[in-house]
Amino acid sequence: MAKKCVECEKEVTNYIPLYKRGTICGDEEDYSKRVICNHCLKISEDYAYCCCCGNDGAYSIKDLLTDEYNWYCKEHISESILETEEEDNWLNYLDYINDPSH
Ligand SMILES: [Zn+2]
């Protein structure tokens, strides 16, 4: 069934479900009613995949964090950072991302 892409508002059959805002490591139960088409997702500055969760659904960029190379959901950024950084750095990073003043 065709749905309307949130970005281009065209009817699309080849769409990616968007997770609800605030979703961490989403699955089918976290899909919002909204969808985005492949083309818009590629160029979108508002939605992206978590590079660990796969391509089943796209997150609002506000629910993702980046290591400058890839987007991660909040669950997967911790795994990604912990693999490469000392725990102190991770705690500093947490302080940094939780600080609303930047
Ligand atoms: Zn579109």
Ligand SMILES: [Zn+2]
């Ligand atoms: Zn993820």
